[in-house]
Amino acid sequence: MDEPINSERNPKFLGVILDPGLRLHKYAENLRQRSVKRLNMLRSIGGLKWGVSPATKIVTYKSLIRSLIDYAPFAPLIMYEADKQILERIQLKALRYSYNLPQNSKAKEFYDKAEIENFL
Structure with a gap:
């Protein structure tokens, strides 16, 4: 019962990684990593x-990648x-792949x- 509570510098709450300044930098980095796999x-x-x-391809983008961002x-x-x-570049890459521009x-x-x- 007398165990200390561990603190987490970047806790994850409902899938969103928080940081001390609430600027969501770690969350954006996590989104980038997950989106790159889906872009491939x-x-x-x-x-x-x-x-x-x-x-x-646009429907696939919206369901695989944009849904992560809009969560x-x-x-x-x-x-x-x-x-x-970073999010903007991910979206532009997906649209470029979709329309072969x-x-x-x-x-x-x-x-x-x-x-x-x-x-x-």
């Missing part, structure tokens, strides 16, 4: 001349700008085509 799955289901349609809808509101940019395409093209909001 998205990339593997289609290429330029074969694979599923862009519409199917804590308040997170982008309080994250550091650099962490928001070149690297130098403008982000606005992605969002207009997919009808998805950006994080910034």
Whole structure:
């Protein structure tokens, strides 16, 4: 009964990793790691001349990756700008894979085509 309570610097509460400043940096890093694996799955289901349609890839993106990001809808509101940019890059990569657009395409093209909001 007289055991001390262990403290955790970055506790996990309902799937969200908290940090002392409540800026969710560790949570953003965890999202990035999990999303990269899912981005590879998205990339593997289609290429330029074969694979599923862009519409199917967008649905796959929304269900595999965007659902991770949207799980804590308040997170982008309080994250550091650099962490928001990490999420933004993940989303742009997924949209680029989905529509097979070149690297130098403008982000606005992605969002207009997919009808998805950006994080910034």
